[in-house]
Amino acid sequence: MPVLRKYVASSTLFFCLPVAAASSDAASYTRTDVLNCDGAKIELVSICQNDAVEQSQEHSGLPVCTDQMLKINGQEKRREIKKVSQLTTTGKTTKMLSNVVVSMACIKGSKGSLVSIGGYGGCGACPEWHGYYSMDGKLVNYVYSNSFRSFGSLGSRDELIEKFGVSKRDLVDESAFVQRVEYERP
Numbered sequence: 724m725p726v727l728r729k730y731v732a733s734s735t736l737f738f739c740l741p742v743a744a745a746s747s748d749a750a751s752y753t754r755t756d757v758l759n760c761d762g763a764k765i766e767l768v769s770i771c772q773n774d775a776v777e778q779s780q781e782h783s784g785l786p787v788c789t790d791q792m793l794k795i796n797g798q799e800k801r802r803e804i805k806k807v808s809q810l811t812t813t814g815k816t817t818k819m820l821s822n823v824v825v826s827m828a829c830i831k832g833s834k835g836s837l838v839s840i841g842g843y844g845g846c847g848a849c850p851e852w853h854g855y856y857s858m859d860g861k862l863v864n865y866v867y868s869n870s871f872r873s874f875g876s877l878g879s880r881d882e883l884i885e886k887f888g889v890s891k892r893d894l895v896d897e898s899a900f901v902q903r904v905e906y907e908r909p
Contacts, residue, residue, distance in 0.1 A: 750774060750813075751789075756904050760829030761836040763858060766794040767824055771906060774811040776819075776845070782809050785845035786906035788820050795838055798860025802842065802852060803875075821845075822852050822867075828901045830855070833888030837863070839897055850874050855883060 751772045758765040771788040787809070793800045807821045826841035835858060842852030854865030854877075863886075864878035880894050 752907065754906070756827065756902070758827045758829060758838070758902055760838055761831060761858060763796050765827065765829075765838050767827060767840075767904065768792045768794065769823070769904075769906070772811070772817065772819075773907060774813050774815070774817070775908060777810040777812055780809045782807060782819070782821060782845035782849065785819070785821075785823055785843070786908070787811060787817055788823050788906070789818065791820060791824055793824075793838075793840065793856070795856055795860040796858060800856065800860055800862065802840070802854070802865075804842070804852065822850065823904075823906070825904050826897075826901045827904065828897045830887075830889050830893050830897070830900075832890075835887045837883065837887055837889060839901075841897075841901075842867075844869070857887075 751770065754769045754771060756767040756769070768791065769788050770790040771786050774787045776783045776785055776787060791801065804820050804822045806818045808816050808818050810816050822842040822844045824840055825843045828839040830837040830839050838856040838858070840854050840856065844850050848869055848871070850867055850869040852865065852867045855863055857863050862877065864880070864883055866876045867874040868876070880891065883889055883894060884891060
């Protein structure tokens with residue numbers, strides 16, 4: 724019975740820790756970025772390592788993140804991003820996301836708001852991911868491409884303008900209200 728009590732006590736303690744606290748692995752950290760959009764709290768939870776990708780690797784411009792989750796009004800969402808094995812500056816080979824979120828924005832329209840998410844692949848030829856989620860957590864539009872080819876897409880900007888009443892200008896230039904996501908660098 725004492726073992727069970729220790730397990731319950733340690734489990735309870737684990738789930739009560741702050742979200743921003745580092746994990747028990749000293750080489751990793753959990754980062755939570757928050758965006759307020761039309762009265763809703765949008766969270767981006769990133770699990771990353773205090774390491775860097777070796778300069779000789781394809782994704783050397785990326786932080787070493789192994790998971791990212793977007794929380795919109797209680798809905799937990801993950802982008803469909805593949806993982807790649809990259810050599811880090813500590814000499815370890817790590818499976819990490821090939822594209823990480825670098826920006827978030829709230830696009831307000833006359834018929835509803837959208838959460839804009841921008842992702843970066845870490846190099847000039849690496850694909851970028853840009854998508855829009857409705858306030859109910861549904862991915863309604865995205866483009867995943869580089870200057871040579873498309874790796875996937877959904878919907879169109881015209882559909883966003885029609886359904887949500889957002890302006891074309893706001894979809895093209897989010898710089899006025901974008902929130903950058905900054906990662907710790909070793």
